[in-house]
Amino acid sequence: MTEISLKTDVALGVTVPSRHARGRAARIGPALDQILANHGYPPVLEQLLAEALVLTALLGSLLKDPSGQLTIQAQTEAGIVDLLVCDYLGGELRGYVRHDPERLAEAGPNPTLFSLFGRGYLAITFDQPAMNERYQGIVPLEGEGLAEAAQSYFAQSEQIPSIVRLAAKKDERGWVAGGLMFQHLPEGEEGRDRLHTRLDHPEWPHVAVLVGSVKPEELTDRDLPLDDLIWRLLHEEPEVRTLPPVALAKGCRCSPDYIASVIARFPPDERAAMVGEDGLIRVDCAFCASSFPIAAEAA
């Protein structure tokens, strides 16, 4: 078995048994560069997508079903960004942003994340086919950024106290994004029925303070392994366990064969209408910004 580096392109699960807390740490570097390279977004949107992708990695690595998929979708009514979608399947990440370039240019060099969105909502979908489980929760897009929106998702949608920290930066080595998410496991979550939702969680604030003290530069430090980062924050706890790490990579499910099979299902007259001047049908994958030319006769 090849060793998985705990520095980049990895997610690491953690439990703190005495505090009934579980957590995830994730950092993406080369995989993030690969995802962003195809899109060619302005830096402010690269930053937004980088944070969204590391959040996706944190949430996706919670899935117990290896065939499970996690999707986050931010959608707005009239935002500069009207749609952001990222998903996770088996350690593979992909994502894209749909935006209005003219309004983005008018917003200046450093718009806040939420001035990009305006009014909208964040939907998180956990889809675990092997366990026959699909769950979607939706919350308003509120707060300073995606980390806060994710926290309020867990508070409102699942009544689980959570802390989420995300950071991303670009330097001479490229993009890097890191994140931490810790949650208080309600009693009953492990084996027993949940009898009631406790709103006071006496052991939780302690964990939240320790985890919340993480600095953005620690999250994005490619030379700081995630287990060392966790240890830095939680070394005074009597017991901290790490779970097997999950390797992260750029991935997309689009394939020329699949796209040709979809095209083939259209009636001939509709297919004819899709053919461009070069005699090919071009199908774009928004997720990975790839274009697939399909020969009209093949379809």
Ligand SMILES: [Zn+2]
């Ligand atoms: Zn694709």
